[in-house]
Amino acid sequence: MSIKPTLSRGLRDLLPEQMIARQRLIDTVRGVYENYGFSPLGTPAIEYLDVLSGSAGQEAQQSIFRVSNPEDEALGLRFDLTVPLSRVVSQYPNIPLPFRRYQVAQVWRADKPDPGRFRQFTQFDLDAVGAPCGRADVEILAAICDSLTAIEAGPFLVRFSSRKVLNLLLKRAGIAEHLAGDVFRVLDKIGKIGIGKVKLELSAGYTDASGDPIRGVGLAEEQVSIIEEFLAIKNKSRGDVLQRLASFLAGIDGSSEELAVMEDISGNLDALGYHSDQVNIDVSIARGLAYYTGPVFEAVLLDAPQFGSVFGGGRYDGLVARFGGPEIPATGASMGVDRLLAALEHIGKAGQVKTAAExxxxxxxxxxxxxxxxxxxxxxxxxxxxxxxxxxxxxxxxxxxxxxxxxxxxxxxxxxxxxxxxxxxxxxxxxxxxxxxxxxxxxxxxxxxxxxxxxxxxxxxxxxxxxxxxx
RNA sequence: GCCGACGUAGCUCAGUUGGUUAGAGCGCCUGAUUGUGGAUCAGGAGGUCGAUGGUUCGAAUCCAUCCGUCGGUACCA
Structure with missing residues (x-):
């Protein structure tokens, strides 16, 4: 009886042609990160389940791959590199802060596979833990730009916003805090589904093309129009967006402080030569909801926007404290290596080399x-x-x-x-x-x-x- | 996860109202040419027709279930 040579769904082999392109990409980006003075870190693929799921929501736990060992402990495969980083910082109190590290490694999520999306994939993370200062966020944004430039990915756009500004929007529109997650999730989809469907999904919901009902958030009409007004705040210039945000949020408690943070980031980026054509403010960016607390960012390739964001990240000041220690502010970004390679291949910028031999x-x-x-x-x-x-x-x-x-x-x-x-x-x-x-x-x-x-x-x-x- | 469509050679596909030994193109391998890739010609390998069960004298074809792929949607720490 012979064994059928196949892989479980969502898993794949990387043949030499793919590995060569991948390793070149990783080498290039590592060069950028080390140029910024970040150092490498390695952690195991397997973590205790409570380390992983202590920072994930109920639904998120379902996508963790479970692992068994001879001692019958509750274990799982890591689903990102940020949670293990937070564990490391908590576990080694003598680690010098700020801890500025990069890590490139496989992670696993038991999701439904899609084109460019797999159950085992590679993330390339860059984080500064113990960095309350906005300069850290500027560094991350600049490193994203430098990486995309160095790998010659063609034109790209990095966009950022702030979870705190989004919270001010909720205040302005009088939306209850417990709806924040639902509202942000819908806002984040505007680039994909457009303002019309966003409005429907924020209010009563609708039925999609396949006849599947999409549940609505249930906001009132005035609340939806305030959100629509907020989403209309966009411009090719960061300075202009900031001005319009200031007038939109005028009088809301705490708005001037939060906008000052955004202005500081923007001003630093300008001084360093990262202008609005490379890094813009996009108020619809919300990103993952579990732990982001401040600026959030993502990057897309303008020649392959259908592949979604190839970088994502943000500030997560509360994550380390979940392990019981003091609050240690942190910020960082993650490059989706597989998605980026799929996008590069699509636009014909991936290497076609099949062997290392010359x-x-x-x-x-x-x-x-x-x-x-x-x-x-x-x-x-x-x-x-x-x-x-x-x-x-x-x-x-x-x-x-x-x-x-x-x-x-x-x-x-x-x-x-x-x-x-x-x-x-x-x-x-x-x-x-x-x-x-x-x-x-x-x-x-x-x-x-x-x-x-x-x-x-x-x-x-x-x-x-x-x-x-x-x- | 939910809704829908589709599964025949490595790839793209054909296969009549259910009927003998399931085909084509491309690709692959071998030779013509034992020291030259491409082109040409000749030959060859490769299929439990996604899986299992059922209907039938007979199933790639009809039915059921499962698995997989694709599209939409949800999720994406």
Missing amino acids: VLVTVMDPGLSRECMLVAFDLRRAGIRTEVDVSGGRLGKQLKRADKLGIPYAILLGSSEAERGVLTVKQMAVAREHGAGIEENAAWKSARFGQQEVPRAEIVDVLRQLLGRGS
């Missing part, structure tokens, strides 16, 4: 096998990523492999080269370009496009030059 050393004469290996190891020792044939197949098959995997150079070493102390270096792409016009096989073969003979002693230097490396 050179394939072919072997056509078993008597020259050792010499071929010596050539390969000379290249490797010079830092050139090299594969040497281990298939034992004919030369044609070896070249076909290089072609399919996208290895740019092949080295040929047969008796004819060996006699003269040279190697043939073949540039795979050249023949691919010239081949279109040739129909006869013999002519194609004898043309030997893109080939040059190189003295054995010079092979490392020649390839370095071809690959654009300084020697």
Whole structure:
């Protein structure tokens, strides 16, 4: 009886082509984070269930993967990196604050999988714990911009708002606090469903295209119009949005303090060169509701808006205190690595490389096998990523492999080269370009496009030059 | 989770009112060409027709249930 090779739903393998693009992305972003002076942290995939669910709502607990161990403890897989970070900060009181760390790791959520959304996925988090100062939020926003610029994701827009400003809106509209969660969740959807459906969902609800009833929040008509007025506050300029917010919230208790926080962030961003075309204020941004307490942010790729936000984050001043210690203010953001890669692939900006190798050393004469290996190891020792044939197949098959995997150079070493102390270096792409016009096989073969003979002693230097490396 | 549509080769699909051994294109493998990828030609592998149960002399085709995929919706700490 054989075993069927399949994976549970929402899980997937990452084949070399995907892993290569992923690792390059991660390396680039890590460079940005380290440039900001953040340090790496590692935590286990498995946590105690009460550590995880102590910070999650009732419904959220359902999406935690349960894990069993021989001691029969209540365990689960982490669903984000922020909760484990809060545990670490609480568990090690001597950790120097502010604790500025980055972490890239897999997380798990037992949700329904969607395109670009899986049950096991990777987050790349950047957080500052023990940082009450708005400069920390500015750093996070700037690091998001720098990361998206560094990975050449094309035009993007980072948007931010503040949970405290949203709370002021509730005050202004006279909406009960216990409805805050429902109201914010609906506001957050405006970009997706539009103002019309938002109004319906805030009041009586409606029936969607599939005939499924969407329950409404049940707000009064005047409350909905105040929210509509609030949502209309948008502009290409942060300064203008802040001015309009100030007049909208005029007279509400605490509004000037909260707007001052937003103005401080905005002013710092301007001074640092992150202007409204990169980072704007969007009052509809609410983000996840469980623990955000202040500024909240997200980022979208303008060429792939349908993939949703590729970064999300905000300030969570109360989270660490849930482990019983003092309140430690914190802020941070999380990059959705899988979603970002899916978006990049969609807009054709993901790498198409299928192998790490830059050179394939072919072997056509078993008597020259050792010499071929010596050539390969000379290249490797010079830092050139090299594969040497281990298939034992004919030369044609070896070249076909290089072609399919996208290895740019092949080295040929047969008796004819060996006699003269040279190697043939073949540039795979050249023949691919010239081949279109040739129909006869013999002519194609004898043309030997893109080939040059190189003295054995010079092979490392020649390839370095071809690959654009300084020697 | 809820509503709906759809499951035939690695991929895209055809398959008549239920009827003999389930097909095509692309891809893959082998050879022509044992030292040259593409093109061409010849050959080949690959399917319990998503699964299980039922109706029938007979099921890819009809029925039921389950699983999976896709779309919408909910959720997204």
